[in-house]
Amino acid sequence: MLKVSNVNKTIDGNQVLENVDITLQPGMIAGLVGRNGVGKSTLLRIIAGILDPDEGEVSFNEIDIHKEPEIKQKITYVPDSTEILKSYNVKEIVKLYDAIYEDFDVMYFYSLMDRFKLPKNKKLRTYSKGMKALFLMILSFSTKADLIILDEPTNGLDPIVKRNILQFIIEEVSERQLSVLISSHHLEEVEKMADLLVMIKEGRIESTTSIEEAKSSFRKVQVVYTHSLPEKIAHLHNVNILSQTGRVYTLMIKGNIEETINKMQQEHPLLLEELPMTLEDIFISTLGGESHVS
Amino acid sequence: MFHKALWMRNQKLASPAVWAVYLSLFFLLPFTMFGDAQSLHSQLEKFPQDEAYLSYSFQGMTTGLFLSIVLIGFAALLIGLERSTHSTDLTFSLPFKRKDIYLSKWMFGVVHITTALLVNLLLCMLVVRFTFLSEIGVDPSFLMKFMILIIPYAIAIFTFCMFIGTISGSIVSQFILSSIFLFFPIGFFSLLGTFLMYHGIGVDMVHDINSSLNSFGDFMIIATLPAPIFEFSYYTDAMQLNSVANDYTRMPSYLVLLSPLIYLAVTFPLGIWLFNRTKNENNGRLLVFEKGKGFFSVGVIVCFALAFGMIGGGLFGTYDTPSLIGYYISAAIGGVLSYAVLRKLMNMRFKLSR
Numbered sequence: 001m002l003k004v005s006n007v008n009k010t011i012d013g014n015q016v017l018e019n020v021d022i023t024l025q026p027g028m029i030a031g032l033v034g035r036n037g038v039g040k041s042t043l044l045r046i047i048a049g050i051l052d053p054d055e056g057e058v059s060f061n062e063i064d065i066h067k068e069p070e071i072k073q074k075i076t077y078v079p080d081s082t083e084i085l086k087s088y089n090v091k092e093i094v095k096l097y098d099a100i101y102e103d104f105d106v107m108y109f110y111s112l113m114d115r116f117k118l119p120k121n122k123k124l125r126t127y128s129k130g131m132k133a134l135f136l137m138i139l140s141f142s143t144k145a146d147l148i149i150l151d152e153p154t155n156g157l158d159p160i161v162k163r164n165i166l167q168f169i170i171e172e173v174s175e176r177q178l179s180v181l182i183s184s185h186h187l188e189e190v191e192k193m194a195d196l197l198v199m200i201k202e203g204r205i206e207s208t209t210s211i212e213e214a215k216s217s218f219r220k221v222q223v224v225y226t227h228s229l230p231e232k233i234a235h236l237h238n239v240n241i242l243s244q245t246g247r248v249y250t251l252m253i254k255g256n257i258e259e260t261i262n263k264m265q266q267e268h269p270l271l272l273e274e275l276p277m278t279l280e281d282i283f284i285s286t287l288g289g290e291s292h293v294s
Numbered sequence: 295m296f297h298k299a300l301w302m303r304n305q306k307l308a309s310p311a312v313w314a315v316y317l318s319l320f321f322l323l324p325f326t327m328f329g330d331a332q333s334l335h336s337q338l339e340k341f342p343q344d345e346a347y348l349s350y351s352f353q354g355m356t357t358g359l360f361l362s363i364v365l366i367g368f369a370a371l372l373i374g375l376e377r378s379t380h381s382t383d384l385t386f387s388l389p390f391k392r393k394d395i396y397l398s399k400w401m402f403g404v405v406h407i408t409t410a411l412l413v414n415l416l417l418c419m420l421v422v423r424f425t426f427l428s429e430i431g432v433d434p435s436f437l438m439k440f441m442i443l444i445i446p447y448a449i450a451i452f453t454f455c456m457f458i459g460t461i462s463g464s465i466v467s468q469f470i471l472s473s474i475f476l477f478f479p480i481g482f483f484s485l486l487g488t489f490l491m492y493h494g495i496g497v498d499m500v501h502d503i504n505s506s507l508n509s510f511g512d513f514m515i516i517a518t519l520p521a522p523i524f525e526f527s528y529y530t531d532a533m534q535l536n537s538v539a540n541d542y543t544r545m546p547s548y549l550v551l552l553s554p555l556i557y558l559a560v561t562f563p564l565g566i567w568l569f570n571r572t573k574n575e576n577n578g579r580l581l582v583f584e585k586g587k588g589f590f591s592v593g594v595i596v597c598f599a600l601a602f603g604m605i606g607g608g609l610f611g612t613y614d615t616p617s618l619i620g621y622y623i624s625a626a627i628g629g630v631l632s633y634a635v636l637r638k639l640m641n642m643r644f645k646l647s648r
Contacts, residue, residue, distance in 0.1 A: 011575045048387040050574050072389035084384045099299035
């Protein structure tokens with residue numbers, strides 16, 4: 001089990017992370033979402049032991065990963081850059097990883113290479129970007145780690161490679177009790193695969209909920225009133241405007257859903273209908289910031 | 295403590311430097327020595343009457359200088375390259391203690407440096423034994439003395455450069471800072487000596503390699519790591535073939551060997567300590583640690599001010615009456631210029647993609 005407790009980090013005088021707490025149970029996929037520059041990569045690099053927290057602790061199975069990095073036999077980190085190991089060929093990497101990780105499964109690695117049709121006798125620099133990303137993922141899962149940290153794994157990949165990668169991650173998690181912590185901007189991916197949604201805003205954890213919980217605490221509605229949006233509604237703290245076209249407003253309600261809808265009905269709308277909601281809508285209304293009504 | 299995987303990783307990172315160590319020492323030592331033997335032989339064949347004038351000499355300067363540059367590069371490939379290419383993200387995410395990562399890099403370097411020196415000096419002894427050099431009376435025992443001098447010095451230089459790697463944020467800054475700080479004592483004490491001279495205090499800058507620490511100059515040489523290697527030389531003058539030759543070995547006093555030991559005793563544990571606390575978020579910058587920035591900046595500005603003062607004071611004054619005003623004006627210009635450049639450099643990130 002991964003436990004991030006009260007982690008703080010300041011870089012160049014800016015507080016990048018503030019009192020971050022996350023707990024990740026075995027067998028769970030957690031999606032870390034947040035806007036650019038909110039500290040997602042910094043948090044993942046602290047969890048991987050690359051950066052030290054100024055305060056707080058990261059432990060895996062009750063062992064502090066910064067004090068006893070040997071526990072990272074069970075943790076692997078795949079950075080967002082595909083530039084690492086570029087000067088190696090596949091055989092050299094296998095040899096290296098076999099020497100690093102006690103449980104590295106060479107047979108399994110090569111079976112995955114065959115399955116994804118990746119060339120085995122080449123240097124990594126000759127691979128395309130998608131192949132490199134897929135390769136690093138395969139390598140990481142072949143270590144038989146219990147926690148895999150993926151920083152933007154599908155960034156810049158074509159839809160087919162992306163689908164393959166996501167499918168592969170879901171398969172791996174369903175086969176054994178491993179945890180995956182994945183940071184991504186592609187919310188539809190997180191929505192499809194994550195059990196837990198960790199939203200991060202300005203270095204703080206905004207919310208940690210399951211995708212279902214997140215969806216049930218939000219409601220997306222479209223309303224049209226005779227004139228503009230009544231002030232009574234506009235001033236509600238739990239209502240965000242997602243978009244406005246003339247008198248047609250698309251609103252996001254966070255919490256107290258029934259009560260808020262009743263209040264809207266009392267203002268005699270010309271139209272009030274519920275819209276299907278995606279994680280992206282929750283992301284924009286929670287982490288977007290600019291369009292808050294009040 | 296020993297991890298095969300880290301050794302393999304170091305091998306990949308620093309293989310150009312490993313080749314450079316073995317090859318440069320081979321060319322500088324046995325290969326050159328063999329060439330000298332051949333040319334002396336052909337000289338005698340062409341001019342038999344020259345027998346009385348045959349001489350052979352060996353200087354530590356070339357080997358010392360080349361080896362220092364190679365060692366600076368070696369340490370820069372082991373630490374700085376990772377910082378510049380962001381491969382630290384891989385190395386630091388592995389299940390190894392930072393101390394072990396550092397020790398494996400240091401051990402990797404020390405093993406190769408020592409092996410390369412031993413193998414090549416052994417080859418030199420064979421060259422002396424089996425070539426024309428033995429006929430003109432070259433005594434291979436001078437190579438043993440050179441070995442006693444160069445091995446601790448090479449290890450100390452490498453350890454020092456590794457230590458500089460723990461405070462510098464990129465391969466470029468590590469290479470530059472190592473080059474500067476390796477020769478820092480001789481440079482800084484010269485600047486200080488000039489400063490004192492301008493203020494009427496004379497210091498004895500002359501040094502004598504056989505008498506340790508009798509003058510300010512002696513201290514300068516001993517405190518500068520590679521300098522005593524440059525002082526080593528051997529000379530033989532054969533009056534007649536196959537006879538006892540007049541030879542002379544210029545070897546610094548054995549007390550001088552305390553200098554690499556002191557450097558090692560300070561920079562080795564300090565390197566481990568700093569590497570343990572490294573701030574990877576500053577990779578690519580000039581320095582890794584924010585805390586040392588102020589001290590470093592003041593040091594650089596003072597040195598530049600002293601250097602500009604030394605040059606400017608000489609330009610404005612005459613030979614026997616140096617100009618103190620000229621010294622201070624130039625020093626101020628140097629200080630301001632270095633401050634401006636340093637401010638830019640401190641916030642710059644040097645990146646390499648690899």
